[in-house]
Amino acid sequence: MVHGVEHTTNGNGNTAAFPRTPEAHHRAGSRTTHTTTKENNSMDAQDIINGLARYTGTESYFSLGAMFRNAVYTDGVQFLIENAQCAWLVTDAMAWVSQKVPGQNYDDGFMTVELHPKEDRTADLLITDGNGTTLYSQHYTAHTFPLPKGIKLYAVWGETSRGPCWILMVTSEY
Template sequence: MTSTNETNTNNNEPRGSSHPEAHLPADLEGQLAHFTGTESVYGLGPLFRNAVYTDGVNFLIEKAACAWLVTDAMAWVVQKGPGKNYDDGFMTVELHPKEEGAADLVITDGNGTTLYTQHYTAHTFPLTNGIKMYAVWGEFSRGPAWMLMLTSEY
């Protein structure tokens, strides 16, 4: 993966509607599956110097208005460093929406062990089945960092 562009999620324009599904492509899940790599690496801002994300995650942030999900997950992930306080360079980041409008953010080690859980009493994530992404430790133009990517981009 190359680092050709770096932008900041804080530069996203605010949504005009409080209903994110009004901005969604007809088949968001299908469109997300088409991301199989990345040409650009996006930064999360100065508080997240060791976190980047891919084109697919950028598309998800823009179409589903879910920068909150990425920043919430990465705020926990970036505290871990392989060889320091975490032995592996891989985690899963999952959002599990509930029928009553709540959701759970679950971060695992990829082998079934839950490392962190955050409960939301309400959320705006439009995909009823939720989403699973991977956080992978690697070396990038800005140095070592966690990269958040769609599962199809791994």
């Protein structure tokens, strides 16, 4: 999955250059084979967990596309998408989160996005206010998420070069 990336600054006025527009997944005449076998994953669950711990900030924001004009995600979430093959989790969560605007139809600029896998290969997606109140839930009858204990992400209302928007990040990037 290829998403657009926007310019960010590192606090001292320096701007990092990144691609701005989404590219097509498939080009005319190209042939790709998509498989979902365990052998194709380059990282196991512990490698993904260890990799996520390295993200303590972000240098770029990734766009979720035109349907999500007020939502971006960070380097850590991009790492998670690539290595846990969970773009479905990010788009499902942000489809609900991005409908809320603090001060208009949501009182706070913070939410948690949690995936709780179960031993029977079902899972629950919970979006909370961060204080224990579930704002939204979705049940999956099957999933491919590789981390047996699930994941918690933060959705924070913030300012980027595109203006105010929801920023989805791994907890260590907060």
